[in-house]
Amino acid sequence: MGRKGIETLVGLFVLAGIAALVFLALKAANLGSFDSGDTYTLYAKFDNIGGLKVRAPVRSAGVTVGRVTSITLDPKTYQGVVRLQVQQGVQFPNDSSARILTSGLLGDQYLGIEPGGSEKNFNAGDTIKQTQSAVVLESLIGQFLFNKAADAGSTNPPAPVAPASGARK
């Protein structure tokens, strides 16, 4: 092989290295089949999006029907605005509700859509009005402890009453 051939091969080698580096740096944002033209956009506002991430799946009845494409904060209402791309073939009634759910106990969060009963469907660009925020474990535990304490407070007083009810007999 001549000098030029070897130089070309080395050039290819270096180019392949750069391509691999670009792939590592950008992590090849290759997104399955349906992120191209055949989708429509919906918005949903949440008080708390929890750990929802961009490109998390959108599921209805457990079936993946779309992707979260961006998450921003509404500067006026201080709500998280989630933009989602839903497959064109899947239409939801316009009173459907959106929830942020977790797959498994420690799994990742996704956006679940519960279809409503309305006869009209969402148009592209509509906002889902009924939403339920992500469950924050800390507030859940806090609520649980609070309820426990409240229960303990309400069960203690009846105890001294018991002999009194016996005396009434």
Added chain:
Amino acid sequence: MAALITPLGRKTLGLLRVLGHHATFFADLVRNMPSVVRRPYLAVAQVHAIGNLSLLIIVASGLAVGFVLALQMYYALSRYGAAESLGLVVNLSLVRELGPVVSALLFAGRAGTSLTAEIGLMKAGEQLAAMDMMAIDPRSRVLAPRFIGGIVSMPILAIMFSAIGILGAYVVAVLLIGVDAGNFWSIMQSGVDVWRDVGNGIVKSIVFGVICTFVALYQGYETQATPEGVAHATTKTVVISSLAILAMDFVLTALMFSTT
């Protein structure tokens, strides 16, 4: 008493002599590196011999490591319902550790041995002495281009190893097992930092490239000019480079990642 102390002193001095010899050889290599600028083709040809020709084993190993890592991690992670974190786990282990280390070990076996054998045979055939007679410094003409070729090739090979490994993990996890592709990539992207993880991995592989190439050149240049000597030097190249890589990897990992 003196019978005990004298051998200790002799051992210490011997060790220092070997270390000093390595250090002066290393300094010689570095000093001769600028001379390659005048004949860049020498280094390019070495990148071809060291890098291009190692590509096949690196790509094949990277793919195999990615496949196996994905299968094993899926087995462990699916117990905790965290199979989607597979991409992150595979990516971090490849980019931080396995990419630089495994490709450097393969590099020592594939490219280091050929460097040692080549230079050892040049020495055994008195080619190096002949160059010296013609007032051509073999260190700048033979050693320096190979040193540069090794340092350039090693990080490229390590990056390719990691990238191919991640693609292999993608094939197993997403296409075969059925992990969600979006979660696979997005959890990976949110958990891997370009500078902290990918950057430090590249720094590691550059250090390993220096170590491997230096050991191979040293062993070849200082070999006994006999068939047994060349065989012995080739073996030593693999053993010393591998141990040096593993030891250095621990030091580098402790320095880079101990705080995170």
